[in-house]
Amino acid sequence: MLARRFDETAESPGLPRCATCAARQFSFCQAVDEAASRPTPADLVEQSEHTVPARRIICGPRELYDIVPIICEGWAAAVVVLPDATRQILSFLLPGDFVSTALLFGATPDYSVEAITEVRYRAFMRGGLRRLLFGSPDLVERLSRAWIEEKARADQLIIDLGRRTSEERLARLILNLADRLAERGMAQEDPLKIEFPLRQHHIADALGLSPVHVSKVMSDFRRSGLIDTSERWLTILDLERLRRVADLR
């Protein structure tokens, strides 16, 4: 039996208030809205909006879902927890990202998704979304691109973890996040400055390092004038040099 979870924060399933979403153009939300606004009533997709506080689990493996959630606002992490309680973060999720593309095709994701900040997300019913999706070549194209990009980022993380030092990994993480935020219009330019809600243990879990070592590398970066952090914001002080650290091999 399929369960709709997190009804506790469900808002009215009426008109979406995503019109102002910063990541709108990167998301399926807009495309879905457009498709659904066409005259054919068959194109309507049931949906709901939810808000969860930081640290809350948005979805977990071994649970069944009939929804496909997409992040509207806030940061989340796709994380796998091993039996001995060590954790590996597979990717950070930003506004416009699917919580799990696997949920488009099956009822259970194979990792947990945890809110890092407070997160607002939109949940589409899988059946309806799939019908809409595969009826529209444009949406299939967008999905394919999202898929390719997701896989490319996973591959990059494999290379980072397999073949790069802790400094290279950290530099690359920072640059990747800055890029992704800039794409969404969520970065300040000159100097490049981004909101940075990650705790060092998030970074450690993502980069396959210990929190202690992350602290040391970040201190080095700060001491050498590469970055500055304060009040949950991160400033890239020397973009050129940070790129060189990231690309070093």
Place this chain on the structure above:
Amino acid sequence: MLARRFDETAESPGLPRCATCAARQFSFCQAVDEAASRPTPADLVEQSEHTVPARRIICGPRELYDIVPIICEGWAAAVVVLPDATRQILSFLLPGDFVSTALLFGATPDYSVEAITEVRYRAFMRGGLRRLLFGSPDLVERLSRAWIEEKARADQLIIDLGRRTSEERLARLILNLADRLAERGMAQEDPLKIEFPLRQHHIADALGLSPVHVSKVMSDFRRSGLIDTSERWLTILDLERLRRVADLR
């Protein structure tokens, strides 16, 4: 301008001789053949068959392709080479696997694919294959499953590289390969025995280790009676214990 490469070994594009392919049921080949054997001539997909010797590159990044190749026979590896010549293998490709699913949607893969053994593969023209694919809900379903599995394996590798010791990594690699070969009917049972054309440097490149260390861990495994290797075959002598080594956390 798109280039068809490797014409050097192209065989007649007439009837496929894949009928005996061991991995047929896991591949799109069968489905494509079936779809193409329907009365509608529009369903015909141009294709060709190729054979490359071991160590040859089947496709590389920064090249343009209008084909999407699928392995028919032999082992290959998806590998990224860093500027300093260190290498990371993203996955091993077995019969029935897409050389790169990215080639379904774009003209350039983002890694190289190298033949480990001699490899025979079938190359479909992208345009025709896509038309066929997205015209058939069954094929879209199969493609989706292939995607999900590909991503799941990438995620597992991330966890291995980020959070597991060299012994756990090696044990898991052996078990994964044995599973995938068994699915294809390419493994002997009791004792579990598989063809194993990998050199230790392949294993090192896949597990983010040095060849020297791979040699040491494999020697340990052999000495402790977990596995035996000889003549490009690998025998799992103590499946239970190997599973315990792999799952230890």
Place this chain on the structure above:
DNA sequence: CGGTGTCTTGAATACCATCAAGTCTTGTGG
């Protein structure tokens, strides 16, 4: 026959984890 590729083994070293102690902040309830 030398050359090349593969594997093994030992010694020295590097990178990062773990342990431990301490600071600083944040949040909470009295």
Place this chain on the structure above:
DNA sequence: CCACAAGACTTGATGGTATTCAAGACACCG
């Protein structure tokens, strides 16, 4: 408003895992 607890971060000391370097054994091939 303060006391206290918990979480986040820092720093130094120590140790383990895996790398690098080096040398040698072995097989295969032209």
